[in-house]
Amino acid sequence: MMASLTRLATIAAFAFFLICATASAGVPYSFTDHPSQDGRCVGDQGVGEIDRSEKACLAQVGDLAQRVGHGLQLKFRNGKTRIYLDEEAKCQSNDADGCIKYQLTGYFPEHDLILLEVDYWEGASWLLVRADTGDDTAIVAPPHYSPDRHWLVSVASSVGPAGPPNGMDIVPSIRTPSLKEWHYRAPDDARWLYEFTGWEGNSRVKLLASSLSAPEQKVSSSIERHNGEWRLREPR
Numbered sequence: 001m002m003a004s005l006t007r008l009a010t011i012a013a014f015a016f017f018l019i020c021a022t023a024s025a026g027v028p029y030s031f032t033d034h035p036s037q038d039g040r041c042v043g044d045q046g047v048g049e050i051d052r053s054e055k056a057c058l059a060q061v062g063d064l065a066q067r068v069g070h071g072l073q074l075k076f077r078n079g080k081t082r083i084y085l086d087e088e089a090k091c092q093s094n095d096a097d098g099c100i101k102y103q104l105t106g107y108f109p110e111h112d113l114i115l116l117e118v119d120y121w122e123g124a125s126w127l128l129v130r131a132d133t134g135d136d137t138a139i140v141a142p143p144h145y146s147p148d149r150h151w152l153v154s155v156a157s158s159v160g161p162a163g164p165p166n167g168m169d170i171v172p173s174i175r176t177p178s179l180k181e182w183h184y185r186a187p188d189d190a191r192w193l194y195e196f197t198g199w200e201g202n203s204r205v206k207l208l209a210s211s212l213s214a215p216e217q218k219v220s221s222s223i224e225r226h227n228g229e230w231r232l233r234e235p236r
Contacts, residue, residue: 031158034196036142038152039106039115049142049164050124052105052117064114064131065104072102074114077132084116096121106142110149111173115142124164128152128171137181139169148202149173153223155207157186157193168194168223170205170230182223182230192235194221209235 030048040046041057058065065074071083084102091099099121106115114129116136128143129136141164143152152171156164166186172179186193192209200206203225211217219235 031156031164032195036144038145039108039142041107054103054105057104057107061107072104076134080134082134137171140165140167144196146199146202150202153196153205155194155196157195166193184232
């Protein structure tokens, strides 16, 4: 019961932003008009970012993951084990400083990748974990596959502390020296917030940029890959 209340409290921290962000889209528990459905586990009926079902994922991944007390235990293909431990005591305290909970919220069987949602008292982030080695990468939202499924892109923006980190990540689905990860976190003086709108081919990610200064402007932008490097094309 307490775990459910804590989970609801975390979701409640998103409420104001979610209502504003999804009023036009009608997508529950989402901070974008384009929530990713890639990696959603078999039997998961959700459609947003933070309504993904851990129960469905635990059933799908089998021995790769299980709940052990207040922790989520992952057993990797190389035989190693890691426990992502919830800070239950901190989550139940009055100020909830240091509260953190881990949820298994996605699996990409084609590339053996596990998606973990990391919930805080205010906000959330995600980890993309390679099931063969346990190597993980911090990302800002459930990711979208490129058309050729060689890349996964995450884009998130929010106003205030209750949303995800403002930024973008592009991670190769298969680890290889020729394909490099790319990460961007918006600086404190950022002029724009970005939203994913789709892929154009396999080397261009389409974005919608919204200005933070008045009057608000909405313009198209992109992340593009040239000579093996990803680069953000900021609005001018």
